[in-house]
Amino acid sequence: MLKNVSRRLLQIPESPIRKLVPxxxxxxxxxxxxxxxxxxxxxxxxxxxxxxxLTNWKQKTITYSRSHGEPTLLDSLKAYYNKLGHTSININNLVVTLGGSEAISMAFLATTEVGDEILTFEPFYTNYNSYAAVNGVKIVPVKTSAKDGFHFPPQQVIEKKISSKTKAILFCNPNNPTGTVYSQKEINTLVSIAKKHNLFIIADEVYREFVFDKRKHFSILNYLSEIPKQIILVDSLSKRYSLCGARVGVLCSLNKQIIDGAMRIAQGRLSAGLIDQLMASKLSKVPESYFKKVHLEYQNRRNTLYRGLLSIPGVSVPNPEGAFYCIVDLPVKNSEDFCKFLLTDFNLKGETIMIAPAAGFYATPGLGRNQVRIAYVLKVEYIKKLIEILRQALPAYNNKLKSRG
Ligand SMILES: Cc1ncc(COP(=O)(O)O)c(C=O)c1O
Structure with missing residues (x-):
């Protein structure tokens, strides 16, 4: 009889973001x-x-790039971090990865043995679950809730979740899926916990630039001199430059053992894409006006979405502070069923929406079942359509359930 496939393989969850695609x-x-x-x-x-x-491409052969990353991209990245004020970062502290996704996986592998625990805040970016399963690691969730804008609970509550197996605290700032931007005080708390318990901090800052209402993003990189060996930064160019399909990310750390190990993994998978990296290497030449326009656009989208959602009976959502996501409470018992209904049984003048059921963004069973995550990545005109579709679909769905008995 054929051997079983691995338990780890079977434990990898389906993405709640993509599962309704059929x-x-x-x-x-x-x-x-x-x-x-x-x-x-x-x-x-x-x-x-x-x-x-792409349009000026002349090279006749698409070769591998270097495992560490294309030199021009590494130089641009170093300049980017230095300009943000993190002058201790040089190219030896960086490894170019296949999106931030690979950097997450490397960070998990670098800090844990099979069976170890990584503490994070739920709801969290659902793909952390996939990388935890691949690496045989347990994600231990600390609950955050809408009534606190999904901000961190007090230090004692976080510390209660630390066990002898905890190796790292993972957090995403600005947060996907909640849109929360953490204050300097909150990050101070995480740093003091990491110091007290000798833990790594894995900080996912792929949405660093997307903060609204004149907020300032406070990066984990501000603590590089205080806890240089404990910080691992996960970064990506996907969102910042609308380069999702180019698959370019970064792992950054001043911990030489971690960077050397990540380099060995990088050598094993040869290189990130050459063309992708050469495109990304132009980041230092992107004009400020690009970001100003993009920032304004997202802030308008956020405003339209937030106001629109609050105008729908029974719907509630904290005002998202950054990134381009929010977790929304809906007047339904089973949001996955509702998301399916939107695609199978409902349309408004021939149009409908796809949104993600939120339960998959939680590790605690039963949480998020009345919530959805919305990514406001489409223009204001379409966000207005989303609001009208939700406004009409919610009573239609609940009436359908009632009539079924
Ligand atoms: C919080 C967070 N981290 C990491 C990633 C990984 O993105 P990529 O692999 O495209 O860089 C994403 C993508 O959506 C994300 O939302």
Whole structure:
């Protein structure tokens, strides 16, 4: 008899962001227009200077790049971090990865043995679960809630979740899926916990630039001189430059053992994409005006979405402070069923939306069952459609349930 496939393989969860795709495909086949608010794949144009790398391409062979990363990209990244004020970072502290996704996986592998624990705050970016399963690691959730804007609970509450197996605290700032931007005080708390318990901090800052209402992002990199060996930064160019399909990310640490290990993993998978990296290397030439425009656009989208959602009976959401996501409470018992209904049984003038059920963003069973995550990655005109679709679909769904008895 054939051997069993691995338990770790079977434990990898299906992505709640993508699991309803077959229903969307069917809706499209029936001639319905589907707006994708389920995934953080922005419609904002990639900077012209990056696209020009493609239009001006002359090389006759697409070779591997270096495992460490293309030298021009590494130089641009170093300049980027230095300009943010983190002058201790040089190219030896960076490894270019296949998106932030690979950096997450490397950070998990670098800090844990099979069976170890990583503490994080739920709801959290659901793909952390996949990398935890791949690495045989347990995600231990600390609950945050909408009534506190999903901010961190007090230090004692966090510390209660630390066990002898805890190796790292993982947090995402600005947060996907909640849109929360953590204050300097909150990050101080995490740093003092990490110091007290000798833990690594894995900070996912792929949305660093997306903070609203004149907030300032306070980076974990501000603590590099205080706890240089404990910090691992996960970063990505996907969202910042609308480069999701280019698959370029970064692992950054002043801990030489971690960077050397990440380099050995990088050598094993040869290199990130050459063309992708050459496009990304133009980051230092992207004009400030690009970010100003993008920032304004996201802030408008956020405002339209937030105001619109609050105008729907029974719907509540804390005002998202950053990134481009929010977790929304809906007047339904089973949001996954509702998200499915939107694709299979509902349309407004031939149009509907795809949004992500939130339960998959929690590790604690039963949480998030009345919530959805919305990614406001489409233009204001479509966000207005989303609001009207939700306004009408919610009573239609609840009436349908009632009539079923
Ligand atoms: C919080 C967070 N971290 C990491 C990633 C990974 O993105 P990528 O692999 O495209 O860099 C994402 C993507 O949505 C994300 O939301």
């Amino acid at each position: 229903y969307a495909t069917n809706a499209i086949k029936k001639g319905i227009k589907v707006y994708y608010f389920n995934i953080g794949d922005p419609d904002i144009e990639t900077p012209e200077i990056m696209l020009e790398v």
